[in-house]
Amino acid sequence: MLTALWLLPLAVAWLWRPRQAIGLGAWLLLLAFGALGAWALWFGLYAHPVEPAGFEVWKPTVLYWSLAAIMIATPLLGGGYPAKIILGTYFALSTREWRWINRGFATIYAVLGAVNLWVARDASYNDWVGIKFACQMNLLIIVLFRLNFVWLPILAEVSIHLYRRALAAYRVVSSLF
Amino acid sequence: MAPVSVKPDKPVELRWPGARSEFVRLVATGKSGGAGEIFSIEGKPGFLAKVYHTTTSPAHLAHYRQKIQWMVENPPALPQVPAEYEDVVQLAWPEALILRESQFAGFAMRKIAFDRTLELDYLLNRRQSALEGFDADYGKLVTVSFNLAAIIHCLHDKRIAIVDLKPMNVKVYKAELFVSILDCDGFQIAADDFRSDAPQVTPEYLAPEFHDKAVAAPEAQDRFALATIIFRLLNFGIHPYAGVAADRRIYPTELAGRIKQGLYPYGKQARSGVRKVPASVHEALPDRLRELFDRAFAGGAAARPSPHEWTEALAIYANRQTDQMSLCDRGHLKFSARPCPTCLRDALIHGASVRRRSFVARLQAAPARTLKYLKKTLQQTHSSPFQAALAQAQFAVVQLTAPSVSTRNAIALEILWISGLLITYWWTR
Numbered sequence: 001m002l003t004a005l006w007l008l009p010l011a012v013a014w015l016w017r018p019r020q021a022i023g024l025g026a027w028l029l030l031l032a033f034g035a036l037g038a039w040a041l042w043f044g045l046y047a048h049p050v051e052p053a054g055f056e057v058w059k060p061t062v063l064y065w066s067l068a069a070i071m072i073a074t075p076l077l078g079g080g081y082p083a084k085i086i087l088g089t090y091f092a093l094s095t096r097e098w099r100w101i102n103r104g105f106a107t108i109y110a111v112l113g114a115v116n117l118w119v120a121r122d123a124s125y126n127d128w129v130g131i132k133f134a135c136q137m138n139l140l141i142i143v144l145f146r147l148n149f150v151w152l153p154i155l156a157e158v159s160i161h162l163y164r165r166a167l168a169a170y171r172v173v174s175s176l177f
Numbered sequence: 178m179a180p181v182s183v184k185p186d187k188p189v190e191l192r193w194p195g196a197r198s199e200f201v202r203l204v205a206t207g208k209s210g211g212a213g214e215i216f217s218i219e220g221k222p223g224f225l226a227k228v229y230h231t232t233t234s235p236a237h238l239a240h241y242r243q244k245i246q247w248m249v250e251n252p253p254a255l256p257q258v259p260a261e262y263e264d265v266v267q268l269a270w271p272e273a274l275i276l277r278e279s280q281f282a283g284f285a286m287r288k289i290a291f292d293r294t295l296e297l298d299y300l301l302n303r304r305q306s307a308l309e310g311f312d313a314d315y316g317k318l319v320t321v322s323f324n325l326a327a328i329i330h331c332l333h334d335k336r337i338a339i340v341d342l343k344p345m346n347v348k349v350y351k352a353e354l355f356v357s358i359l360d361c362d363g364f365q366i367a368a369d370d371f372r373s374d375a376p377q378v379t380p381e382y383l384a385p386e387f388h389d390k391a392v393a394a395p396e397a398q399d400r401f402a403l404a405t406i407i408f409r410l411l412n413f414g415i416h417p418y419a420g421v422a423a424d425r426r427i428y429p430t431e432l433a434g435r436i437k438q439g440l441y442p443y444g445k446q447a448r449s450g451v452r453k454v455p456a457s458v459h460e461a462l463p464d465r466l467r468e469l470f471d472r473a474f475a476g477g478a479a480a481r482p483s484p485h486e487w488t489e490a491l492a493i494y495a496n497r498q499t500d501q502m503s504l505c506d507r508g509h510l511k512f513s514a515r516p517c518p519t520c521l522r523d524a525l526i527h528g529a530s531v532r533r534r535s536f537v538a539r540l541q542a543a544p545a546r547t548l549k550y551l552k553k554t555l556q557q558t559h560s561s562p563f564q565a566a567l568a569q570a571q572f573a574v575v576q577l578t579a580p581s582v583s584t585r586n587a588i589a590l591e592i593l594w595i596s597g598l599l600i601t602y603w604w605t606r
Contacts, residue, residue, distance in 0.1 A: 009592045016589035018582050033597045040603040063604035136605055143598065151591065157584045160548045167545070 002045055024079025028070045029086075036063060057120040060132055064113035071106035075099070086142065088150045108138065189226075190276040191218070191285055194249050203228070203275075212362070213283055221285075223264075226275055227362070228283035240373070242281035245271045245362060247371040249284070253335045256327040258355060264290070265355045267328055271362060289348055289357045297321070297347040297356065297406070301414030311351045315411070315518065316494075316502055316510045320354045322407045323495040326487035328358060329403055333484060338365040338395030340375035342402035343382045344409070365395040380433035381416065382406070386478055388437045400481040404473030407487065408443075411466070412459050413522055417441055417474050420451040441474040448475070456525050461511070461518035463501075465490050 022030075043051045071082050081102035084091075093101070112135050119131045188200040203216035203226050213229040229241060248271045255267045271284035295309045300321065306313045325347065332339065339346075341363060348357040365375035378392060384401035392398045408417045418435040420442035422428035428451070429435050435451075442451040443459045445467060453459070459467065469490055472480045482490075493499045494512065502510055505517035512518075582590070 006596075010596065013589040013592035013596075016585040018586040018589065020582075029597070030593075033593075033600050036604060037596065037600045040600050044603055060605045063601060132605060136602070139598065139601060139605070146594070150587075154584060154587050154591065156548070156551050157587075160552055161584065163544065163548060 006041065024077055025070070025074040025082035026085055028074055028079070029082055032066050032070055036066065057117070057128075060116040060135065061113040064109040064116065068106045068109035068113065071102055071109065075102060088146055090150060090153070112138070187277075189282065190279070192274040192276055193272070198276075210360075217288075218285060223288050224272070224285050225269075225288045226283055226285050228275060238281060241362065242274070243371070244366065244373045245274055245281075245284045247366065247368070247373075248361070249274060251335070251368065251371075253331050253337060255331050256324070258353075262353050262355065265350055265353055266290075266357050267355060269357065269359045269361050284362065286361070289359070291348075293352065294348040294350050294357060296345060297325075297349050297410075298344040300349060301344060301409050303413065309351075311349075314510045315512070316497075317354055318410045319491055319494040319502070321349055321356060322410050323488055323491040324354060325356045325406065326403060326484040326491060328356060329399055330484035330488055332364070333396050333399065336367045338367070338375070338399050339402070340365045340392055340395050340398055341377040341379055341382075342399055342406070343379045344406060347406075365392070367395070380431070380436075383433070383436065384478065384481075385436050385439055388433060394478065396483075397478045397481060400483060401473060401478075403484055403487065404470060404482065407491075408459075408470055408474075411462055411518075412443075412457055413518075415454050415457050415459075417443060417470065419454055421454060423450055423452040426450050439475070444471045444475045446471075446475070456522060458518035458521045458525070461516045461521050463494070463512045463515060 067082075074080060074082050081098045083102040083105040084098055086105065087101070116128075116132065116135070119128045123131070188202050190198050191201055192198045201221060202219040204219060206215050206217055206225075208215040210227075212233070213227045216226040216228060218224045218226050229238060233241070252270055252272075253268070258265050258267070266287040266289045269286045269289060271286055273285040274281060275283040275285060295306070295311055299306045299309050299311065300313055300318065303313050311317075329339065329342070339358065341360070342358075346359050348359065349355075350357070363375055363377050364373075366373045375392070375395065378387070378398075380388070382402040382405050383392075384398050387393070387398055405417055409415065416432055418432050418440055420435070420440060423442075429438065429440070440448065440451040442448050442453040443457060459470070462470075469482045469486065472482050493501045501513050503513045505511045505520055507517070507520055509517050509519035511520075
């Protein structure tokens with residue numbers, strides 16, 4: 001059941017995937033999240049609680065520094081700006097603006113990864129948990145941004161499509177009487 | 178009901194004025210009314226006989242005899258008709274008594290050519306009159322109104338009133354436009370030497386002062402009914418008391434109740450509590466006629482115009498030489514210097530249906546239009562500069578580009594994005 005829960009959306013994503021070429025940044029993000037996701041699935045769903053001892057403290061840092069590394073490496077390798085994929089490709093921003101956003105993201109993730117380690121070492125466990133959840137605020141901001149500018153247009157598109165389908169069905173049914 | 182023992186094979190006596198009499202045979206026509214049955218008379222194709230039902234009481238029959246006797250001897254002087262129309266019958270007036278074995282049974286009257294006439298009722302509906310072979314226009318309607326008023330004027334001169342005057346009792350000659358009034362034996366007579374009441378009334382044509390009581394002033398009643406008929410003739414059949422409730426007061430559902438309360442909405446002065454029917458064209462009628470209508474329906478019984486006033490007012494429109502009627506741009510006859518009532522009616526009727534269709538179409542298209550607007554707003558692809566400015570104002574901070582992938586592709590990407598989000602959450606929790 002749990003397997004179907006994550007496998008089914010991924011199967012849909014695979015079926016409906018864009019058939020165009022994927023950029024380096026997207027590939028790196030896919031690989032990173034594929035690995036991180038596999039780890040999360042394995043230790044979160046199937047092998048819990050046999051995660052390596054002491055790894056809990058490193059988890060946020062691994063994620064933040066992985067993302068920071070991708071954001072720093074991809075432009076250097078000529079693969080564009082991964083921040084564009086995270087925020088959404090629909091925003092009409094100049095390359096310069098994307099570059100600075102990407103740098104901003106890289107800096108934030110690098111700092112968040114370091115802060116996580118510093119707090120875990122010098123502060124109490126409760127303070128570390130508090131800081132860790134406070135850092136998740138950046139996720140919320142990104143979600144709200146994405147929700148407003150990406151998901152709502154898609155929702156409108158889908159609504160229009162479904163409305164047209166329903167209207168056509170209504171016409172067909174009403175023409176029978 | 179069976180007629181008074183008149184058998185087709187048995188001759189009856191026709192007693193003409195001056196005591197001249199002859200014996201004739203009656204032939205059933207199959208037509209029957211409330212008081213009697215109609216027969217044709219053998220050898221007299223220009224006449225019909227009305228024989229009272231056997232159920233008529235002797236007292237009533239005796240009264241009928243007196244009344245018919247007086248009517249036979251006192252025919253009214255009717256408006257003159259040109260010699261070529263001398264076969265036109267303006268009144269189904271009793272011309273001879275019918276006696277069976279010396280007993281009164283009914284009367285003979287001139288026959289109205291039904292193939293050349295149609296009920297005035299049909300003229301209240303243009304489509305119906307056209308089906309009956311009568312192409313009604315305002316010139317003809319005014320002429321018919323004039324001829325009806327002229328006959329009633331002649332009757333009133335002789336102190337005879339119709340009382341139950343209604344379109345069903347009036348026939349119109351399709352070609353000549355003269356009118357014939359039926360059921361003359363039901364008229365009210367108030368002569369010096371004879372008096373007879375007319376108890377029959379029709380509520381839709383009954384003057385307000387006679388509702389729930391006997392008709393004490395028959396001529397005033399005729400004036401009211403005449404004005405009502407003329408109003409309906411000139412206003413596409415709309416009754417002068419047909420209206421729409423204008424406030425929350427109780428509005429009578431029956432015309433009779435509205436007449437009683439004087440709810441006449443077509444006056445020059447607005448009447449509180451009632452509004453006109455939207456399809457009414459009374460405003461296209463000449464001021465003189467509107468004043469007469471206002472006096473008939475908004476004034477008291479004393480102010481009601483007489484048939485003579487109506488003939489005077491209508492004569493100038495019924496007479497072609499006066500040029501008081503002209504053709505509109507679409508070829509309809511109308512009152513000069515007034516809007517064309519036929520065009521006005523078309524505009525009111527069709528305008529309403531066009532507006533209704535347009536409203537329904539707008540209503541049906543509203544959801545799709547809303548979604549389209551929403552979509553254009555989100556994609557910032559408004560073609561109208563105003564809407565574009567409005568849409569851009571909403572998203573001035575972030576400019577969006579049109580999506581380069583299909584909706585399905587976008588959904589696939591968002592599934593991956595959400596998966597990444599969940600993974601991030603797991604790693605940072």
